[in-house]
Amino acid sequence: MTDDEPTYGGTLRYFGPGGMDHVDPACAYYTFSHQVIRLFARQLYGYRTAVDGSALTPVPDVALDVPEVGADGLVHTIRLRTGVRWDTDPPREVTAEDFVRGLKRMCNPVVGSGAIHYYTSTIAGMAEFARNYRDRFAGRTPTAADLAGFQDANEVRGLRAVGPKTLVVELTRPANDLLNVLATTFASAAPREYDAFLPDSPEFVRGVRSNGPYRLVSYRHAESLRMERNPAWRADTDPLRHGYVNAIDVRMSRVDDDTVRDAIERGDADLSWGAPVISRDRVPPDADRHLGYALNPYLTFNLRSPNERGAVRNLLVRRAVAHAIDKAAMVKLFDDMDLGTVTTVAHTAIPRGNTGHREYNRYPTPGDRGDPRKCRELLAEAGYGDGLVLRALYRSDAPHADVAEFYAENLERGGITVDLVLISQADDYYRFLQDPAKAVAGEWDITAAAWTPDWFGNNGRAWVQPMFQSNFAAGTSNYGDYRNPEVDRLIEAALSEPDPDRAADLWHEVDRQVIEDVAIVPILMCEPTIPHMTGHRVRGALPMPQVDRWLDAANLWLDPTSRPHAGQGSGADQGSHVTGAGQGTHVAQVAGAGHRPMPR
Structure with a gap:
């Protein structure tokens, strides 16, 4: 058998932190969810x-x-x-x-x-x-x-x-x-x-049906997931998916990437789940690069929050935040993690490589290092000269916690105290953000998120419609209820424009308006190419650009003749059990949204 000759059989085993935001295709909007859902x-x-x-x-x-x-x-x-x-x-x-x-x-x-x-x-x-x-x-x-x-x-x-x-x-x-x-x-x-x-209810999860190569046989939220072959699926009716392994097991645990790496090296797991573990020696093929950049991370505001006399509703406060962020140091933070991806400062809502991108910088700071003095001036002009406290959601797994602590320190230097509010799991984090009732109640003021478009190529709408068009219903990706009638009008004009070049100009006009309004604060854009670590028996590893470059499980097969290196575990399908606890460190992206949001 050679590396390009697929074999059938075995159980593909994932291990790592995090769960699915939703199992129901109607509402799932998280990268890890889409990896699973496309299989059924x-x-x-x-x-x-x-x-x-x-x-x-x-x-x-x-x-x-x-x-x-x-x-x-x-x-x-x-x-x-x-x-x-x-x-x-x-x-x-x-x-x-x-x-x-x-x-x-x-x-x-x-x-x-x-x-x-x-x-x-x-x-x-x-x-x-x-x-x-x-x-x-x-x-x-x-x-x-x-x-x-x-x-x-x-x-x-x-x-x-x-x-x-x-x-x-x-x-x-x-x-x-x-x-x-x-x-x-x-x-x-x-x-x-x-x-x-009811959509995405426990009853739905137990009764989910499949028309893909695998079917969901068990799911315990944030704990485990198992899929097995769908006997009703026929390969000759599916031009996009294979189905080489017999089953897929996912063990979810709050562990750091070193624990996951050790498990893969021992042969106790085949792939990371929830947070990418970067291969030390695998180089992504050059053809997988330059397909477009993600916005990762950016800051978003709850424009429904009543906290501090509705502080984040005040445009001057949001502009103060925009001036406070040390973006250049954030690039270094990501570079120090050695993530195998290109990361650079972002000034626009639509990053490089996407329809409508034009480079400009509405809120420049010296060397992109932030300007605490300007932040304090704007706060005083807004009536918060004595300081301001903002509630910021964050996730405990790194680099999410690192990013939260980083921008909190930036804002502290500008006179804004940040009260960090922990949301323990990635899937719960987005359920929280997508709940309008929590926004109206003021349970958060600001948070870091990420956005990878639903598709690359002709994708102007894939940036601005979910994030910025008026939509404050359950499941929204416009988390803080940003709304501007002019933005809605421009979106409609771009959608109606038959000339692609003119449409791109209109998408750029949307970009300029949402940045003028500080609907978000772009921090970094990254090329979401991830050199995923794979276990010793995994073959056929190909990334999916539309799913945040995660590997296509339907295309993977297992080499039954491969063995772990000396001193490693057997990696057998049965009997392997991975344990571990702690917080994650050095994962590849803030988003991990969701392709899509930090989903995913």
């Missing part, structure tokens, strides 16, 4: 796993081919391939109605999609459907039967199942990135069994 939930279109630009172009998944487009560019007819089946008893074909159901589920008022604007601004009638869905259950908690009843009784004007294998999607305006939008995890097919469950 399929979309109409997706991306090849490759280390070059071909990985950026959406191709058919459950769709049989590219859509047939009407003369006006608004009506898209999509045919579905046959043989794609749910793991029901007996197995049942995936239908066009399953995709209609999946798209409707994103609008649910319990825990909705973090990027709902991709769809409400594109598919005819979806904005009205989402608004009516929220209004119907405002002020009360619906049951699963309530939600299913609403979805059955109300249609999205631009979604029609024409028989079991034809889906018609009508748009509000032509969209040259429609396939990118339909390739997001949110747009997964949903079987009729999901009508019996």
